[in-house]
Amino acid sequence: xxxxxxxxxxxxxxxxxxxxxxxxxxxxxxxxxxxxxxxxxxxxxxxxxxxxxxxxxxxxxxxxxxxxxxxxxxxxxxxxxxxxxxxxxxxxxxxxxxxxxxxxxxxxxxxxxxxxxxxxxxxxxxxxxxxxxxxxxxxxxxxxxxxxxxxxxxxxxxxxxxxxxxxxxxxxxxxxxxxxxxxxxxxxxxxxxxxxxxxxxxxxxxxxxxxxxxxx
Amino acid sequence: xxxxxxxxxxxxxxxxxxxxxxxxxxxxxxxxxxxxxxxxxxxxxxxxxxxxxxxxxxxxxxxxxxxxxxxxxxxxxxxxxxxxxxxxxxxxxxxxxxxxxxxxxxxxxxxxxxxxxxxxxxxxxxxxxxxxxxxxxxxxxxxxxxxxxxxxxxxxxxxxxxxxxxxxxxxxxxxxxxxxxxxxxxxxxxxxxxxxxxxx
Numbered sequence: 063x064x065x066x067x068x069x070x071x072x073x074x075x076x077x078x079x080x081x082x083x084x085x086x087x088x089x090x091x092x093x094x095x096x097x098x099x100x101x102x103x104x105x106x107x108x109x110x111x112x113x114x115x116x117x118x119x120x121x122x123x124x125x126x127x128x129x130x131x132x133x134x135x136x137x138x139x140x141x142x143x144x145x146x147x148x149x150x151x152x153x154x155x156x157x158x159x160x161x162x163x164x165x166x167x168x169x170x171x172x173x174x175x176x177x178x179x180x181x182x183x184x185x186x187x188x189x190x191x192x193x194x195x196x197x198x199x200x201x202x203x204x205x206x207x208x209x210x211x212x213x214x215x216x217x218x219x220x221x222x223x224x225x226x227x228x229x230x231x232x233x234x235x236x237x238x239x240x241x242x243x244x245x246x247x248x249x250x251x252x253x254x255x256x257x258x259x260x261x262x263x264x265x266x267x268x269x270x271x272x273x274x275x276x277x278x
Numbered sequence: 279x280x281x282x283x284x285x286x287x288x289x290x291x292x293x294x295x296x297x298x299x300x301x302x303x304x305x306x307x308x309x310x311x312x313x314x315x316x317x318x319x320x321x322x323x324x325x326x327x328x329x330x331x332x333x334x335x336x337x338x339x340x341x342x343x344x345x346x347x348x349x350x351x352x353x354x355x356x357x358x359x360x361x362x363x364x365x366x367x368x369x370x371x372x373x374x375x376x377x378x379x380x381x382x383x384x385x386x387x388x389x390x391x392x393x394x395x396x397x398x399x400x401x402x403x404x405x406x407x408x409x410x411x412x413x414x415x416x417x418x419x420x421x422x423x424x425x426x427x428x429x430x431x432x433x434x435x436x437x438x439x440x441x442x443x444x445x446x447x448x449x450x451x452x453x454x455x456x457x458x459x460x461x462x463x464x465x466x467x468x469x470x471x472x473x474x475x476x477x478x
Contacts, residue, residue: 084330084400084402086329086330086332088329113412113430113432114430114432115305115430116305116414116428116430118374165371168371169369169371172369174369202398204410207408209438214406214437214438214439214442215435215436215437215438216404216405216406216408216436216437216438216442217408217410217434217435217436218402218404218408218410218434218436220398220400220410220412220432220434222329222330222398224329242329244329244330246330246400246402
């Protein structure tokens with residue numbers, strides 16, 4: 063009897079653990095922000111992809127603007143701790159169509175600076191010590207999980223979201239810092255998992271000697 | 279006796295229906311193509327398109343080689359390449375609308391080059407275990423510098439209960455096998471016409 067109880071408890075624990083969204087944080091390069099005194103936070107690029115058909119949509123969802131703002135605020139707070147001024151730049155690439163703008167911002171957030179936009183980036187940093195921060199949200203929407211009561215076969219939802227951020231020096235187009243958070247959960251800006259993910263994305267921007275309350 | 283006959287007829291009709299099932303159109307097909315033009319296909323090792331790289335996988339043996347085998351069974355002459363340094367900096371989005379300059383770097387692999395991309399591979403434990411995998415496939419014409427055919431293979435499998443939980447280690451690879459098999463499903467055998475149209 064006790065054994066059955068233990069087995070049930072273990073099973074419940076495993077199920078509870080698996081129900082939590084699987085999050086993975088990768089810091090691709092440590093912050094090397096020496097000589098940078100201002101960071102321009104670009105608009106957040108968003109791409110949604112239907113997993114089954116590979117169809118991409120670039121239109122901004124209504125609930126995305128508040129999440130973008132939250133990410134920009136977190137990034138600014140982290141930069142302030144490094145005594146770096148930040149400013150929101152909402153006009154860059156606004157002359158591009160929606161698809162091109164979101165793809166450009168997505169590529170920048172992956173640290174890929176196309177030769178065609180090097181000049182645009184350089185124009186943003188007319189003076190020395192200016193960098194741009196590019197953030198993107200790439201969410202993939204899959205079909206819901208299933209359970210076949212006859213065979214016992216199950217499938218799980220394959221939806222996932224990747225948040226990416228990169229700081230690029232405007233003058234040299236060099237990557238100064240890069241981070242990535244992968245969440246096995248459909249994108250939902252109001253979900254606590256994504257609030258944590260936004261904090262995790264910029265966690266390595268905070269100088270290591272700063273404690274949680276922001277005091278050195 | 280009567281029940282057996284009805285059951286037999288039912289099975290026969292099911293088999294006939296399955297046989298009549300037509301090939302589904304791919305996600306993209308260049309309207310100017312006819313697959314009689316395709317003499318030789320070179321399959322490159324799969325591009326790494328995953329963010330979660332926790333599962334070990336061989337881009338050649340687990341993806342490119344089985345795809346080449348499936349294409350060979352459809353009567354194409356196929357070569358699978360084990361190493362291709364040119365794919366190192368490619369992203370999946372670059373393949374959707376390929377840049378002619380980028381395609382020129384792949385000319386040495388032949389006219390028709392297939393680019394498999396591993397997009398996801400995972401397993402999960404719940405009241406059992408399940409696996410998911412996603413492989414995209416792009417076939418390019420390096421001579422005319424354009425995308426010829428695009429398809430995506432999705433693999434999902436799983437088993438409930440304690441037995442399923444014990445199988446978690448194999449789920450991701452099982453899902454990958456299904457996904458890889460699905461990437462060439464819409465490719466007609468050599469000599470048969472491509473099915474035009476867009477799959478919804």
